[in-house]
Amino acid sequence: MAPFKSDDNATAGSPTADGTGNRRGGRRKAARYVVPVTVVGVAAATIGLVPAFAGSGDPDLPKITAQELIEKIAASDVQQLSGTVKISTDLGLPDLSGLEGSLGAGGGADGDEGSAADPSAKLPELASGTHTLRVAADGPDKQKLSLLDEASEYSLIHNGDDVWAYDSGSNEVYHATGAEADMQDGAEDGAKRGEEGGADGKSGVVPEDVPATPGELTEEALKAVDDTTSVTVDGTMQVAGRDAYKLLIEPKQAGSTVGAISVAVDAETGLPLKFTLTPASGGAAVVDAGFTKVDFSAPSAATFDFTPPEGAKVTEADDLEAQAAEERDAGQLPESDEELAAGLEDLGDLEGLKVIGEGWSSIAAFDTGGEGLSAAPSGDGDLGGLLNSFGDEVSGKFGAGTVFSTRLVNVLITDDGKAYAGAVTKEALVKAANADR
Amino acid sequence: MSRAERAQSTGQRTDQRTDQRTDQRTDQRTGEQAGRRTGPADGTYARTPSPLWTFGLLRSELVTTFRRWRTLALLAVLAAVPVLVGVAVKIETSDGSAVGGDGEGPAFIAQITNNGLFLVLTALAATLPFFLPMAVGVIAGDAIAGEANAGTLRYLLVAPAGRARLLIVKGATTIVFCLVATVVVAVSALVVGALLFPLGEVTTISGTRIGLAEGLARALLIALVVAASLIGLAALGLFVSTLTNSGIAAMATTVGLLITVQILDQIPQLDALRPYFFPHYWLSFADLLRDPVHWDDLLRNLGLQGVYAAVFGSAAWARFTTRDVTV
Known part of the structure; x- marks a missing residue:
């Protein structure tokens, strides 16, 4: 933008110019505002159109039947991966997260029972709102699942015999080892993903796995597949830059609130990359979980190393259980958390x-x-x-x-x-x- | 600032400017001023000032801005925030108890006692929502309107700065202030943190560990990102500043807009709009402390600041180059 040209235009619009100059100057003045308006327009167009273009090119993949695709999912054996998962849930419940938080804080203030890093307190958060998760896995012994919050992170790290949970917001650590660690596979499933049918997490410490990743959600959905269900392959799509088949699961019966479940299955590895559950009533998806980034190479070993930071409050699972049992005996405290977490399964x-x-x-x-x-x-x-x-x-x-x-x-x-x-x-x-x- | 003081400082400023500009003017634009006023309509000139002139103007502008008592007071307040936070945490934890155990308080506050480096992050997280942008709003709002208010804008335009060039220099000064303000907070926090708390290996919020050197490098990067986060507001303030002749009005409007947008950003019903509010991704600087770094929101933040800078920068240009400067 040449400064002198602009000065000149300013002069043209000044009172010294004659009538014609004034009108022309006025128009030129208005013309300048075209620049910011254009910038807004270009920005809006970019924001609006780029995702549309990015999603338009459905990949060309060989035809496959629904049965073959389900077998492909079952045969999928992904041992190493790292990626980012975005999960949105909209059950139409009133948002009580704030209330829950304040109640939790109140409880925590009473004494030092429980820990903010306890997985059973943290994972149910996934049941509402939009969350970003990071998953990393390297074989059956090393998995990591991180829940990314604003300016803090909750990490669940399984490395060999140890299961660590670290809540950076409160700087608290939760630790379980050995046999107990095995029992926690339920929660660890998140990171495990590629593994078929991980151990049933029936531990009282960690709630039955909260399905968080497309793989787990798909597993649950496929369990429900029987002759009341129509399963079809509904074309192809791109998820996280990878070619995928779209598996469509629809209830045949009337009266169900489930409209359809669509699963994007990676064409190469058979790993479910995206899971979407739409209600029969229409509108936004109830559950939408998908990879936004995925990488099938081995994550760096340091990812799974964890040493509690100095000064962090460490809660051992053993202590916590003993404490809980003590309280139960004394009849002081109903295990409200666990009861809630067990939720529908208790039914x-x-x-x-x-x-x-x-x-x-x-x-x-x-x-x-x-x-x-x-x-x-x-x-x-x-x-x-x-x-x-x-x-x-x-x-x-x-x-x-x-x-x-x-x-x-x-x-x-x-x-x-x-x-x-x-x-x-x-x-x-x-x-x-x-x-x- | 009292009226007498203001009159005095205005007087000083005018003197200073006139001095510096007279020096440069003598060799660069002798006798050109009259020609400019009645200049040829096609916009051609016999001579254009050398590009160095822009730097001279920028230097003079920076000196004027950072010598102002108002600016120094703002920076002093910003430097005091980490001191307050550090001392408060030190006193509260002197009996061995933990602070912010329930995840309350500004981000990272729980980690300060174990690593003084986290005071830098806590201080930035504590000042970013209000103190830092308020200071930037004051400087940006004052940029053009303050000159008009003090009656110095005419003098600046009489010099062959050119309106667009003057605007660029004002914008650059505001951005330099964003950086200086952030660095003041970060350095003050680092000094206080090193004095009151141990320094050592840093635990990232993902639970992995990095060395102190890398931790310092990331803290520096975070300071730069925080400074860049303020650019959108700086451009907005500059635009507001071209709309009025009252410096106070421009500052109040800018800071008012900041507060309004931050309130709107808290309303869940505006979910569709929120990602386009300039403060929406401000706290994303914490993503630099994840391992591996989570770039999505950081890049979105920088892109958003760029769009705000382009939109309001060009709007300020459109307004400033076409307006009648009578005071």
Whole structure:
């Protein structure tokens, strides 16, 4: 931009110029603002168009049947990889993360029970919002899973006999060794990924694995595949710069809230690279987890080395268990965390649980053993009122009840204390409740 | 600043400028001024000043800016923040207890007691949301409007600086201030950290370890990234500064915009817009301390600052080169 030219234009617009000059100057003045507007336009176009172009070129891959593709996933044996996974979950639940955090902080202030680095406290965070994870694996003995937060990171490192968890935000370390480390494979599965069917993490310390990576999510989805499901190969796509087949899993039955599950499977290694679960009601995906970067070469050995930093608070899993057992004996503290974490799986142990229907539209029915929520006198508990405000009142042949909805799972609790839960629509729940009478 | 003081400093400034510019002017543009005023309409001139003139102008501008009491006071406040944080952490942990154990407080505060280098990061994380951008907003907002307010803008334009060139020099001075302000915070924090706490191997937030030398190199890189994070705001402030003749109004508007955008950046309902707010990726500098470095947000931050600089820089140019300078 030549400075003198601009000065000249300024002169042309000045009062000394004649009328014609004024008008021309005015136009020239306006013309200058074209520059910033153009810059905005170019920036917007770049932001808008580059991803569109990047995603447009579907790779040309040899045809493959759905059966072959599923076998390819099962046969996949990726031992070494490092990559970045982005996971977004939108269950349509109210965002209670802040509340949870403040409650947790309050609990922590009481004493030194628990640890911020305890995996059972950290991993359930993945259930809502968008998170960036880093995974690295080198054989069955070395895995690392890091949860990237703003200005802090939570790392879970499995190296041989040791399992370390490090929370940089609070500078706390959690450590488990030997036999215990094996039990934690559930949580470690995140990093393990390539391994088929890792050990069942049934430890009380670490919650049953929270599926975080496309591989684990796919495994769960394929478990549900039976004759009520249609599985097709739906073309190809590019994920993290790699060519992939798209596997589409759709429930055939009506009444399910699951619209479709689409899995991008790496054409070369058979590793699931992206997992998307869309609800039948449409809208944004409920779960969307995919690699944004992936590299199949061996990560550097230093990645899996961990020495607790000086001054960090180290919690040993043994101590924690002993402490928890002590507290349990004393009857001081219900294991609220663990109970919550065990979540739906605990439902399987409930007395009187039965499953209505099959496949995707199966509904779990059980007796809560108590009075229904609405049965509680309204003035009695604020909690009941609060819960009711989240739910919808429904009634049918079974009586009356309340339906609590998320975008994926609906739960009907009747006034006489029966509960029906499933990934099905409200109508299907009511129908099941009616039929159950 | 009292009125008398301001009048005095304005007087000094004008003198200083006039002195320096007179020196350079004598050999570079003798008798050209009159020709310029009534210059040929096609915009050609017999002579253009040498490029060195720009550096002379920049030097004079830098000296004027950094000699100002206001600037020195801002830098002193910034240098005091790490001292406060360091002393507070030292006192609180003198009985052996940990600080920020629940992940509260500014980022990295829990690690300070074990490694003084983390005070640099804590200080930058603590000043980046407000102190640093406020200082930049003051300098950027004052750049053009302050001159107009003090009546010195006319003199500057009478010299053959050229409006675009003057704007570039003002912008460059503001960016130099971004860097100096950040370095002041970082150096002050490093000195306090080294005095009060041990220095040693650095544990990255991914849990791996790097040597002290690499830790220092990363801290330097972080300071540069933080300085670069302020460029978008500097350009915005410069644009606001060309809109008004009141320096105070420009500063207040810039700092007000900063606060407004930061509040908007906290609203989840604006999720679609938030990535385009200039402070959105500010804390991404911490990604330099991951192992391996997580570049995605860092690059997004730098790109965003570049876009803001281009948009508001060119808007400032469009405004400043076409406006009537009457004061």
